Amino acid sequence: MKSLSVKELLATEPKSQKVVTNGWVKTFRSNRFIALNDGSTINNIQCVVDFENFDEQLLKQVNTGAALKITGILIESQGRGQSVEIQVKELFVHGGADPEVYPIQPKKHSMEFLREQAHLRVRTNTFSAIMRVRSALSFAIHQYFQQNGFYYFHAPIVTGSDAEGAGEMFRVTTLDPKNPPLNENGEINYKEDFFGKETNLTVSGQLEAEAYAMALGKVYTFGPTFRAENSNTTRHLAEFWMIEPEVAFNDLDDNMDLAEDFIKNVIKYILKNCDDDLRFLEKRLLDEEKTKPQAERSEMPLIDKLKFVADNTFKRITYTEAIDILRNCKPNKKKKFKYRIDEWGADLQSEHERFLVEKHFKCPVILYDYPAKIKAFYMRLNEDGNTVRAMDILFPGIGEIVGGSQREERLDVLKSKMEALGIPEEELWWYLDLRKFGTAVHSGFGLGFERLVLFATGMGNIRDVIPFPRTPQNADF
Numbered sequence: 001m002k003s004l005s006v007k008e009l010l011a012t013e014p015k016s017q018k019v020v021t022n023g024w025v026k027t028f029r030s031n032r033f034i035a036l037n038d039g040s041t042i043n044n045i046q047c048v049v050d051f052e053n054f055d056e057q058l059l060k061q062v063n064t065g066a067a068l069k070i071t072g073i074l075i076e077s078q079g080r081g082q083s084v085e086i087q088v089k090e091l092f093v094h095g096g097a098d099p100e101v102y103p104i105q106p107k108k109h110s111m112e113f114l115r116e117q118a119h120l121r122v123r124t125n126t127f128s129a130i131m132r133v134r135s136a137l138s139f140a141i142h143q144y145f146q147q148n149g150f151y152y153f154h155a156p157i158v159t160g161s162d163a164e165g166a167g168e169m170f171r172v173t174t175l176d177p178k179n180p181p182l183n184e185n186g187e188i189n190y191k192e193d194f195f196g197k198e199t200n201l202t203v204s205g206q207l208e209a210e211a212y213a214m215a216l217g218k219v220y221t222f223g224p225t226f227r228a229e230n231s232n233t234t235r236h237l238a239e240f241w242m243i244e245p246e247v248a249f250n251d252l253d254d255n256m257d258l259a260e261d262f263i264k265n266v267i268k269y270i271l272k273n274c275d276d277d278l279r280f281l282e283k284r285l286l287d288e289e290k291t292k293p294q295a296e297r298s299e300m301p302l303i304d305k306l307k308f309v310a311d312n313t314f315k316r317i318t319y320t321e322a323i324d325i326l327r328n329c330k331p332n333k334k335k336k337f338k339y340r341i342d343e344w345g346a347d348l349q350s351e352h353e354r355f356l357v358e359k360h361f362k363c364p365v366i367l368y369d370y371p372a373k374i375k376a377f378y379m380r381l382n383e384d385g386n387t388v389r390a391m392d393i394l395f396p397g398i399g400e401i402v403g404g405s406q407r408e409e410r411l412d413v414l415k416s417k418m419e420a421l422g423i424p425e426e427e428l429w430w431y432l433d434l435r436k437f438g439t440a441v442h443s444g445f446g447l448g449f450e451r452l453v454l455f456a457t458g459m460g461n462i463r464d465v466i467p468f469p470r471t472p473q474n475a476d477f
């Protein structure tokens with residue numbers, strides 16, 4: 001007989017029919033009620049055991065975490081809070097979970113403890129809900145682009161270029177670290193390395209995506225990216241997933257429109273398709289917030305916050321306008337910011353971004369036209385010669401969630417920019433070719449996938465929205 005998932009069973013009309021299901025025990029109460037879950041939904045199915053009919057030794061193995069196969073009769077539930085339950089006729093224990101040693105017992109565990117049990121934490125309600133939402137968001141992202149004429153483009157993971165020019169890369173090498181070959185200057189001779197040159201894990205697929213946009217028109221990447229920045233924050237990972245659309249003939253306004261429409265769309269998708277998980281996560285967040293001082297609590301429950309973002313227009317202001325607001329705001333004057341904003345040209349820190357979004361505008365904000373000095377080399381220079389056609393999208397509770405720009409399509413301007421920054425032309429000859437042959441206005445952006453999942457689930461730490469987080473000093477599992 002075909003085994004049904006818990007989700008399927010909960011949606012089945014009970015007619016005392018025989019059913020088979022498999023799953024893991026959440027709880028076993030009074031030697032009678034098994035709450036069984038198989039990951040298909042946040043909800044459990046109640047399985048009722050007449051213990052007189054079962055071997056005592058067998059029932060002893062029915063502990064939290066044990067894997068079971070249950071055969072029984074599906075009936076209308078006698079208890080409250082569920083529509084159906086299974087009267088158990090046969091019970092098979094695939095594998096037990098000794099309560100003396102199994103770490104995921106039915107009680108509250110700290111997030112820190114669960115991070116040390118990353119292989120098991122997905123068995124908790126919180127993590128299973130997060131990971132289902134993460135999966136749904138991935139699907140929604142592909143769906144959005146596929147339905148809008150974009151091609152999925154696979155950027156290389158190993159690259160020879162530093163797309164962001166920030167030097168935060170992980171080296172890829174097969175040279176013997178104890179005895180590397182040296183050149184005549186006594187430096188490591190990368191000509192003898194696997195690729196015959198220095199290579200790294202990619203920090204962004206953008207440069208390669210640009211090449212493809214200049215032929216396929218609209219492309220997007222969705223893949224892992226790596227940054228060796230030593231940022232031990234709740235917003236940074238060393239390995240994270242990024243979505244990078246790149247569109248030929250789009251200018252910065254088109255780019256902002258695309259980003260806003262895209263984000264609203266994927267959020268609407270989960271509002272429609274992840275209701276149970278979102279309601280669970282909303283309740284989790286409310287419970288957690290009760291333990292915090294009033295001032296730190298978020299003003300809206302999770303689902304309202306998601307609806308708010310999906311339904312409201314993002315505020316768009318220039319960097320220059322933002323600096324004026326920040327310079328004159330209370331926390332700046334009262335020296336409440338860690339980094340005071342005095343002058344035009346200052347790089348915005350997360351505290352400033354969050355002030356703009358959470359306190360000043362109280363909605364997502366798109367900042368654009370940043371000083372050229374604080375942005376990457378490939379961004380298009382404005383007529384003023386000082387600012388570039390960059391845009392960042394800032395979200396409540398997160399800060400920067402998207403970074404993007406219109407790209408510099410003029411060969412001479414790009415070349416002089418690279419020269420000023422000391423980026424050798426030989427390294428990016430192919431990127432310059434794109435400006436020599438059929439160049440055109442084009443734009444794109446990068447959305448940090450985990451930051452989107454953070455926002456969507458209401459979690460507080462980016463380590464808790466990726467299955468196996470990689471951060472400084474941590475690559476377990």
Ligand code: 4AD
Binds near residue numbers: 450
């Ligand atoms: O702003 P970033 O550095 O932009 C780029 O990489 C561009 N090449 C994108 C493009 O135009 N195609 O990164 C984009 C986004 C950030 O806004 C942030 O959401 C996320 O990637 N991000 C990180 N997420 C987690 N951990 C990190 N260490 C991150 N660094 C960036």
Ligand code: MG
Binds near residue numbers: 392400402403
């Ligand atoms: Mg950025």
